[in-house]
Amino acid sequence: MAVELKLADTPVECCVPVGRRGLTGEQADATAQLFKALADPHRVRIVNLLANAGEPVCVCDITDSIGLSQPTISFHLKKLVASGLLDREKRATWAYYSLNPSALEQLTDVVKIEGESR
Numbered sequence: 001m002a003v004e005l006k007l008a009d010t011p012v013e014c015c016v017p018v019g020r021r022g023l024t025g026e027q028a029d030a031t032a033q034l035f036k037a038l039a040d041p042h043r044v045r046i047v048n049l050l051a052n053a054g055e056p057v058c059v060c061d062i063t064d065s066i067g068l069s070q071p072t073i074s075f076h077l078k079k080l081v082a083s084g085l086l087d088r089e090k091r092a093t094w095a096y097y098s099l100n101p102s103a104l105e106q107l108t109d110v111v112k113i114e115g116e117s118r
Contacts, residue, residue: 023109023110027106030106031106031107031109031110033083033084034083034084034085034103034106034107035107036083037079037080037082037083037085038085040076040079042066042068042072042076043076043079043080045066046062046066046073046076046077046080046086046097047080047085047086047099049062049065049066050062050086050097050098050099051099053098055098056087056089056096056097056098057096057097057098058094058095058096059073059074059077059094059095059096059097060094062077062097077095077097080097081097083103084100084102084103085099085100085103085104086098086099086100087099087100
């Protein structure tokens with residue numbers, strides 16, 4: 001006995017449509033550089049320290065808080081500044097570091113859900 005199959009009259013969607021435009025290739029490259037700068041646990045700790053500081057932090061305080069040598073901290077800070085995640089301000093002989101708000105916004109834009117308020 002043969003069974004006859006009928007196709008539905010209305011098309012069925014197989015996927016959920018994309019809700020908003022994604023990043024351009026250039027935006028994705030720039031954002032990937034920020035994530036690469038955070039690919040080290042010491043740099044993540046530095047960013048976390050600065051996020052909780054509320055004001056620029058002297059390099060000497062970062063060195064004391066993270067517990068690494070000054071040359072090692074300077075190496076990590078240089079990477080974070082070069083990526084754009086941190087801003088550096090020179091005050092007399094000391095350098096003070098703070099988070100760059102636009103770079104942080106760029107990072108959060110990758111996972112921001114459209115219409116969601118933060």
